[in-house]
Amino acid sequence: MTQYKIVIDTLGSDKGPEAIILGASLALKNFPELFVTLVGPKALIKEKIRLFGIDTSRVKIIPAEETITNTENPYTGIIKKPQASVVKALQEVGLEEENYIGMISAGNSGAIIMGSFKYLSDENKTRPCMAAIMPNDNHSFTCLVDTGATIDCTPSQLHSFARLGSDLMKKIYNLDSPRVGLLSNGAEPTKGNHLVKETFPILSSDPDINFVGNIEGNRSLSGDCDVLVCDGFAGNQVLKNTEGIAMSIIGDIVALSRKKHEPKYMEVVEHLMKKYDLSALGGGLVLGVRKLVIKARGNSDERAIVNIARMLINHANEEAFYTEQTF
Amino acid sequence: MTQYKIVIDTLGSDKGPEAIILGASLALKNFPELFVTLVGPKALIKEKIRLFGIDTSRVKIIPAEETITNTENPYTGIIKKPQASVVKALQEVGLEEENYIGMISAGNSGAIIMGSFKYLSDENKTRPCMAAIMPNDNHSFTCLVDTGATIDCTPSQLHSFARLGSDLMKKIYNLDSPRVGLLSNGAEPTKGNHLVKETFPILSSDPDINFVGNIEGNRSLSGDCDVLVCDGFAGNQVLKNTEGIAMSIIGDIVALSRKKHEPKYMEVVEHLMKKYDLSALGGGLVLGVRKLVIKARGNSDERAIVNIARMLINHANEEAFYTEQTF
Incomplete structure (x- = not known):
């Protein structure tokens, strides 16, 4: 064994x-x-x-x-x-x-x-990054890289994060060709800040990456990609905003349950806590x-x-x- | 009249x-x-x-x-x-x-x-920005600036956005001294990307702004500030991610209601739709x-x-x- x-x-x-x-x-x-x-x-x-x-x-x-x-x-x-x-x-x-x-x-x-x-x-890798594996709308998981290890990134660092995230999802979930998306402020290839615009053609031309293009913030956990690449500042926002909004909504439902004296609403809270209780999912992974x-x-x-x-x-x-x- | x-x-x-x-x-x-x-x-x-x-x-x-x-x-x-x-x-x-x-x-x-x-x-202002007024956990509203008009910003632009957002909240909600927060990847003044680190002292030293410091992504809509300042790329993520997560959670509850044959859960959906139906709240405001x-x-x-x-x-x-x- x-x-x-x-x-x-x-x-x-x-x-x-x-x-x-x-x-x-x-x-x-x-x-x-x-x-x-x-x-x-x-x-x-x-x-x-x-x-x-x-x-x-x-x-x-x-x-x-x-x-x-x-x-x-x-x-x-x-x-x-x-x-x-x-x-x-x-x-x-x-x-x-x-x-x-x-x-x-x-x-x-x-x-x-x-x-x-x-x-x-690891001397073969450009720079380590921090990944988070988040639940998505396809009842599956999306790997977010970087979540905050590198705040001001270069295009080649984002390229490295894409490869590291892709490798991780291949190994953990046995995916042949994980779909890699680039977080942007619009789905079109012309959208993005300087960093995203410069990274787009690099990811597009790497045959080892299954690049599916830009992903907007409202689709970040839709399951449109298996790996979502961004700089550590933006990734930290996605990670923490997701947690903040989920906890805020859960709080809303608890308050509603009390106000309406309706214990059944707490079943919804339990259901959501399971999905958004990121502590059960692990935490951050240092890659590279x-x-x-x-x-x-x-x-x-x-x-x-x-x-x-x-x-x-x-x-x-x-x-x-x-x-x-x-x- | x-x-x-x-x-x-x-x-x-x-x-x-x-x-x-x-x-x-x-x-x-x-x-x-x-x-x-x-x-x-x-x-x-x-x-x-x-x-x-x-x-x-x-x-x-x-x-x-x-x-x-x-x-x-x-x-x-x-x-x-x-x-x-x-x-x-x-x-x-x-x-x-x-x-x-x-x-x-x-x-x-x-x-x-x-x-x-x-x-x-308006020649008196450095650059226009796009603001969004979002519901927060204090049963009040937070003005998010910029939400995507300017993707790559300078510190002086963020400073201008802070003043514009502050003026807006004074006028619309009759606030004497709106609390201004700076979106960052950590609450400490040392946290942030280059842009945030350079903007922090500028906002701190402006006597016309009630600057309350850095705000983390999980507190973006907590009500800790009345105006949340960020570049258009990050602001677009906060805006769209909030919408995406809220809609995803609402979808989860609808699916749960069907699966469990529990129509009462749909009352929770109605309640959340009211808060997160941003179409009822308006949309974006061009300031400056x-x-x-x-x-x-x-x-x-x-x-x-x-x-x-x-x-x-x-x-x-x-x-x-x-x-x-x-x-």
Whole structure:
């Protein structure tokens, strides 16, 4: 049986290391070919793993007590805290001899991105980017790249993001030729800011990309494309605006349910929460580095960890046998 | 009694001139101080106005049969079709002696923006912009500037948009000191692309603007600011993404209602449609020109015309006595 080895940083989650360790334990139960290296408080990890009845030969523990908090500057955090759990996790996942498929951390996003650049740079790629896998109207998923790692981009960086996003969707969802769209302010090839106008012909002429043209903001999650390419500033707007509007609408329905004394409306809320609860879907993926690094959302629970572990296994396995996305 | 004179282009709407003329008639019924100049098919306008029992002394008709369609290039359309209804309407609203407060058109957006620049440029302002008034979570409204008139902006243009949006919200909603936010990829002053970072100190140091700092995408319609400033590319994303996500969620609820055979869920749909039916709210406002020009959405119905007429009167009237936003 193929073994899949991943590293999990147990510190940095809003829910404490327990939720992450529980997620790791559930993933080990669910995926018999999985081996996990847990970075964090050794005694706690040992205790929890034992309680769960996990075969300890499938678990390696790297002790770490220090974290880079969300209010700390990511760059100085990485430099000044070599003992931080995220730094230890990134160093571990990069070890050639261990042959890990990737890692998960719910810590400081900036530190994860900066640390990935520092410890896992891939010289073949122009620049790493941050991807998010979002639910779309076709009951499928769209990969948004970049969601905020690179704020002011060049056309060649967008080109690289298109290739990285396309590769990711091929591997995770077993797509032959993912459709790549370019986020713009109009569908016509003449629309866009300078960056988009210069990137359009580059994507059009790359035979390795199935470029489907410009995608307008109202179609960003319509399912018209499998990969949506944009600079980190625009991508951050799409990601956060989607979340903001969804949460605002959910809030509207909760208020309506109370006002009208109609508990049935809360069934609609539950349905929407499932689709738009992005914490269950994982979080951001750092692409363009030697290993797949996944930033779990700060409020991730055990389901998120199991789903991300599945995503990592799917990514490593050409046949993508764990096709169910949500746990 | 103060008279308020506006120009309405009756052509260019997806619903035909009848809907626009009906809207104008309803506005005349509702606002006794309103006088309307209708540009379009003379015989039809006369017939409809008569059917509605409107005092014809409050209506002026300017005949026009030609339109610039939505598929036409706006710039060449403006140049090649001097008889187009939107061109005639823009020329009319600019006449000094008529003293109009503004105009409404549901035609080609680009032609309205280009035509506004051509016929109504205001030399005191750096550059016109397109604003949208969006519903926010505080049961109030946020003015988004720019929504797509200027795609690649300079910091001084964003500064100008902030002042224009602030002036608009003072006038329409009678706000003393509208809170101005800058759309960014993080709330901290250090976040943003080059444009945002350069604009931040300019907005901070303008004593005429109540600048509240950077606003993240998930807070864009939270009500944290009354005016949200961004370049036309990002603003177009916020506008269209909001619409796209709202429509996607509404579609989800309709599908759920059918699947579960639960007609009660459709009450939630009706509630959301009211808030997110942006056609009832009006459309885009061209700011920074000598007259307030409002682009009604292509699918605008009579309610939209009445609401926009109210907005124009409120804008002209310092006391803003028509405070109800939706009809």
